[in-house]
Amino acid sequence: MAILGAVAVTDDAILRVKQMIVSGELKPGDRLPREADLAERLGLSRNSLREAVKALSLVRVLDVRQGDGTYVSSLRADELLGALSFVLDLHRGEDSALEVLQVRRILEPAAAAMAATRIGEQELAALRGLCDAAESARTVEELAGHDLEFHRAVARCSGNSYLARLLDALAGPTARARVWRGIARAGAVERTVAEHRAIVDALAAHQPELARSWSTVHVAGVERWLPDLA
DSSP: OHHHHHHHHHHHHHHHHHHHHHTTSSOTTOBOOOHHHHHHHHTOOHHHHHHHHHHHHHTTSEEEETTTEEEEOOOOHHHHTTTHHHHHHTOOSHHHHHHHHHHHHHHHHHHHHHHHTTOOHHHHHHHHHHHHHHHTOOSHHHHHHHHHHHHHHHHHHTTOHHHHHHHHHHTOHHHHHHHHHHHHHTTOHHHHHHHHHHHHHHHHTTOHHHHHHHHHHHHHHHGGGGGGOO
């Protein structure tokens, strides 16, 4: 019971510091007040505040600089979402892989549709090059690398950095390699690369709904090979 009480106090401390950031009282780059002063101001013990700061630094909301103080981070999407891919890599079961793919099936088509409205010739050429590289890849690791960069590039073309970083975190290198092992065992490499090309063609035609449809088909198809991902 004592442990549960300590956790509750720490959670309360986290919420109070978070509220200071959300309200704008503390802004990106601001230095937090001295520990004793902040603890007194928030009505917290110094120990609970210290634990809150430690927790918020782990998720990169706060930046603890030894000998200097504690600062609010830049709060950029790429920093705050950076730990998500690590967490996902720790959950390697079939059920968690299915849930990740379900989220990707929602978000990736939206990113593709957005990309279709703004993609340029240079970006299209880069995507076609990745398709060519995937076709000539000799190992699953090479395939996974080209696939990862292909989906990253499409997401970047959406123009939404939060969406791009979230999608990147959902399917990092480890997850990609596992998926491609399943695809390779199912003998579906050529079909999967062909779907990449269909997405590129839809982007080149600047047809958002067609890009959305092909992206949905592509991600949904990967779910067929989940039994082979173990």
